[in-house]
Amino acid sequence: GSERARDRGIAYYKPSRDSYSAERLTLVSELRHAIDNNKLALYLQPKLSLKSRQIVGYEALIRWPDREQPVTPDQLIALAEQSGLIKPLTRWVLQEALHLRSRLLELGFDAGIAVNISPNNLREPDFAVFVQRLMQSFHAHMGAITFEVTETSMMQDPVNSLKALNALNAAGIPLSIDDFGSGYSSLSYIKQLPASEIKIDRSLITELSHREEDRVIVRTTIDMCHSLGYTVVAEGVEDEETLALLEDMGCDLIQGYILTRPLPFDGLVDWMSGQPRRSRISAS
Numbered sequence: 001g002s003e004r005a006r007d008r009g010i011a012y013y014k015p016s017r018d019s020y021s022a023e024r025l026t027l028v029s030e031l032r033h034a035i036d037n038n039k040l041a042l043y044l045q046p047k048l049s050l051k052s053r054q055i056v057g058y059e060a061l062i063r064w065p066d067r068e069q070p071v072t073p074d075q076l077i078a079l080a081e082q083s084g085l086i087k088p089l090t091r092w093v094l095q096e097a098l099h100l101r102s103r104l105l106e107l108g109f110d111a112g113i114a115v116n117i118s119p120n121n122l123r124e125p126d127f128a129v130f131v132q133r134l135m136q137s138f139h140a141h142m143g144a145i146t147f148e149v150t151e152t153s154m155m156q157d158p159v160n161s162l163k164a165l166n167a168l169n170a171a172g173i174p175l176s177i178d179d180f181g182s183g184y185s186s187l188s189y190i191k192q193l194p195a196s197e198i199k200i201d202r203s204l205i206t207e208l209s210h211r212e213e214d215r216v217i218v219r220t221t222i223d224m225c226h227s228l229g230y231t232v233v234a235e236g237v238e239d240e241e242t243l244a245l246l247e248d249m250g251c252d253l254i255q256g257y258i259l260t261r262p263l264p265f266d267g268l269v270d271w272m273s274g275q276p277r278r279s280r281i282s283a284s
């Protein structure tokens, strides 16, 4: 009945073998309920500038708390994408991200929030309009929200993804390429994207201090990205040795457990209070 489902404007459900299992259908309806009733949470993970040693932004990461059977963010997003719930989910995420940003501003912390976006979102005809209206309603300036997209996901529909991202970028949404180096990168495609930032995938960072090859790849990637004008972020930095190597390589920003795991809002505020004072914009 996919044709009829499409006619009624219901997102097409691509079944994998067990897609229609009772368990899965229950999970989908629970997820729908969680989105509608504000039961999801956004955790925030800071980005640190290695030059200024300041927190320059936060990445918003979805969580589904209070579940007997935990669902990982990757599972949650895959489920939302397959069931058509990614549209309301991303809209909730964007709204919550802007809300948390307002609360950070009230507390004297100024930084942009990065939101992960699914390729399906870029196919929604009214997505850019939705984002612009939402930003206006929060009095958020250009650059308040950055979108993170993965190179691999863009390749599903390169032409239309590029169009959508160009429109969003023109509307003041900076773009960051997530998980760079994890898939089959097509630099000839990536260089067409209106991106200002590249995030090197955790898989190249985790073993950096033990693997000479990874150091060669990461060093070369940083140099290349700099020559192309990108800001470079390393994801998944877990220890001092890795941080020192990245600093030596001229990496701009880092994220990872060495700073903190992603934290709920109150936990993040507590953590920020322990950071150097210059992370704050207000002196008083």
Ligand code: C2E
Residues within 6 Å of the ligand: 045, 060, 061, 062, 072, 073, 074, 077, 093, 115, 116, 117, 118, 148, 178, 179, 202, 235, 236, 237, 238, 255, 256, 257, 258, 262
């Ligand atoms: P991502 O965007 O690449 O996010 C980075 C992931 O690495 C996060 O996993 C984060 O918790 C984890 N991480 C951060 N620092 C470290 C570290 O030092 N060591 C290790 N081992 N891991 C670290 P998480 O939160 O489980 O999210 C997984 C993925 O789910 C994200 O990967 C992103 O692709 C997706 N995702 C999360 N939230 C959203 C969302 O709101 N919308 C969409 N579309 N996707 C989301």
Ligand code: MG
Residues within 6 Å of the ligand: 059, 116, 148, 178
């Ligand atoms: Mg990300």
Ligand code: MG
Residues within 6 Å of the ligand: 178, 179, 199, 201, 202, 235
């Ligand atoms: Mg990533």
Ligand code: MG
Residues within 6 Å of the ligand: 179
């Ligand atoms: Mg990832």
